[in-house]
Amino acid sequence: QIELKHGSHRIGKRTDAVMQKWRGYGLGQFIHWGLYAIPGGEWNGKQYNGAAEWIRSWNGIPKSTYDSLIYKFNPVNFNAEEWAVTAKQMGARYVTITTKHHDGFCLWPSKYTRYTIANSPWKKDIMKPLVDAYDKQGIDVILYFSVMDWNHPGWRYDIKTKEDSIAFEGFKQFTRNQLLELLTLYPTAKGLWFDGTWDKSWIKQAAFADELETEMRKFRPGLIIGSRFRADENGKRHFDSNGVLMGDYEQGWERKIPNKIEDVHGNDWDCVMTVPENQWGYNKAWKGHIKTRNELLEMTAKCVSLGGNFVLNFGPQGDGAIRKEEKQLAAQIGDWMKTNSEAIYNCEYAGLEKQDWGYFTKKTGSDKLYMIVFNVPVSGALKVKLPANTSIGKSYLLAQPAQLLNAEEISGTEYFIHLKNTAAGNPFVVVLEPTAKKASGNTYDKAKT
Numbered sequence: 001q002i003e004l005k006h007g008s009h010r011i012g013k014r015t016d017a018v019m020q021k022w023r024g025y026g027l028g029q030f031i032h033w034g035l036y037a038i039p040g041g042e043w044n045g046k047q048y049n050g051a052a053e054w055i056r057s058w059n060g061i062p063k064s065t066y067d068s069l070i071y072k073f074n075p076v077n078f079n080a081e082e083w084a085v086t087a088k089q090m091g092a093r094y095v096t097i098t099t100k101h102h103d104g105f106c107l108w109p110s111k112y113t114r115y116t117i118a119n120s121p122w123k124k125d126i127m128k129p130l131v132d133a134y135d136k137q138g139i140d141v142i143l144y145f146s147v148m149d150w151n152h153p154g155w156r157y158d159i160k161t162k163e164d165s166i167a168f169e170g171f172k173q174f175t176r177n178q179l180l181e182l183l184t185l186y187p188t189a190k191g192l193w194f195d196g197t198w199d200k201s202w203i204k205q206a207a208f209a210d211e212l213e214t215e216m217r218k219f220r221p222g223l224i225i226g227s228r229f230r231a232d233e234n235g236k237r238h239f240d241s242n243g244v245l246m247g248d249y250e251q252g253w254e255r256k257i258p259n260k261i262e263d264v265h266g267n268d269w270d271c272v273m274t275v276p277e278n279q280w281g282y283n284k285a286w287k288g289h290i291k292t293r294n295e296l297l298e299m300t301a302k303c304v305s306l307g308g309n310f311v312l313n314f315g316p317q318g319d320g321a322i323r324k325e326e327k328q329l330a331a332q333i334g335d336w337m338k339t340n341s342e343a344i345y346n347c348e349y350a351g352l353e354k355q356d357w358g359y360f361t362k363k364t365g366s367d368k369l370y371m372i373v374f375n376v377p378v379s380g381a382l383k384v385k386l387p388a389n390t391s392i393g394k395s396y397l398l399a400q401p402a403q404l405l406n407a408e409e410i411s412g413t414e415y416f417i418h419l420k421n422t423a424a425g426n427p428f429v430v431v432l433e434p435t436a437k438k439a440s441g442n443t444y445d446k447a448k449t
């Protein structure tokens with residue numbers, strides 16, 4: 001145990017109601033929107049190979065030319081209601097929205113910089129209509145905020161000189177001012193999703209960031225802040241020098257999903273995922289592999305089966321419309337969630353051995369188990385291993401609860417759930433209602449070897 005002043009201030013999961021609700025969300029939406037949506041990954045007919053929201057860092061565009069995009073931001077097709085309804089149709093229970101990405105452009109009329117929506121042709125606050133529209137759909141809002149801010153004169157990647165230090169002090173106050181401003185303007189926001197916190201300049205601010213986190217939590221009791229916000233005094237990020245998670249949930253699962261329960265170290269976590277390989281902001285040319293509905297459903301099931309949430313990214317166009325491919329995916333996912341969301345919402349890690357047919361989830365606060373099936377075996381028999389003192393009371397398709405399935409005991413703790421129909425074209429859910437096991441005669445001796 002290393003003595004730490006600015007390490008984690010909590011061991012284990014938060015147990016309050018706000019975090020318990022967050023834990024049960026299951027499926028979320030990420031929105032990346034800003035000036036980068038105007039070029040959409042292309043400039044003067046040339047395509048930028050990186051992620052579209054990073055196009056400013058491309059030496060194919062003079063920085064000042066990119067920064068002048070503020071004078072072109074006029075999203076005439078922006079409709080907050082439409083975005084929120086799309087998320088509702090998908091079955092998202094929370095949304096994380098970029099208030100300010102690395103380019104420093106603020107989607108709210110911040111008092112602390114001119115580089116905001118207020119000085120664009122659009123003029124009006126974007127965040128307020130969005131927060132209100134998502135609140136109206138019953139979808140909780142988390143505010144994404146990039147500490148790294150390429151527009152602010154005080155930003156530094158590292159603090160090397162006296163001048164750096166003086167400039168960065170101003171930048172730190174600016175950052176604090178903006179965060180308290182966001183919490184004041186959008187009081188229904190449930191949390192802050194920090195990004196752009198990996199550079200040495202910010203890592204060196206362990207004390208400042210720790211005090212700021214404490215101040216924000218006091219300002220907004222219940223506020224949810226992930227592990228990416230701050231480093232401890234030894235520069236350790238996400239996990240402090242004693243290996244304890246910083247913040248309320250692990251924020252390291254970006255475009256990747258844990259494989260086994262040990263990978264999540266007993267913490268809350270969410271995975272944020274792009275539809276293409278690596279595009280958060282709108283990119284005209286969706287090159288490479290575009291994930292399908294079934295892939296995204298499997299990612300959702302896998303995340304929930306390991307105790308996390310899956311957050312799918314949408315990158316609205318520069319005119320404010322959501323691209324048709326994302327709308328289609330939202331509708332396809334939502335169509336599946338309409339029948340099967342009981343196996344996703346307020347579910348958790350079931351503690352059972354993973355089987356090839358798919359993923360187990362367990363309803364929080366109940367013994368009810370769900371089998372989310374993606375791979376039907378040629379035998380039509382789904383293997384289930386239960387703890388010794390448990391057997392299967394009832395099993396049935398979530399979509400046809402009246403039709404009981406035959407659960408055959410094949411050894412003390414193993415069962416086969418026999419499917420009637422093995423030609424499933426879609427992922428489906430089998431419900432298991434376990435019961436205490438009656439001591440049954442057929443206990444087979446273990447082979448002597």
Ligand SMILES: COc1ccc([C@@H]2N[C@@H](C)[C@@H](O)[C@H]2O)cc1
Nearest residue numbers: 032051053054195196254272280
């Ligand atoms: C390789 O370094 C980065 C840095 C920032 C990111 C940002 N985090 C995602 C949530 C997006 O905002 C992306 O721009 C991704 C990769």
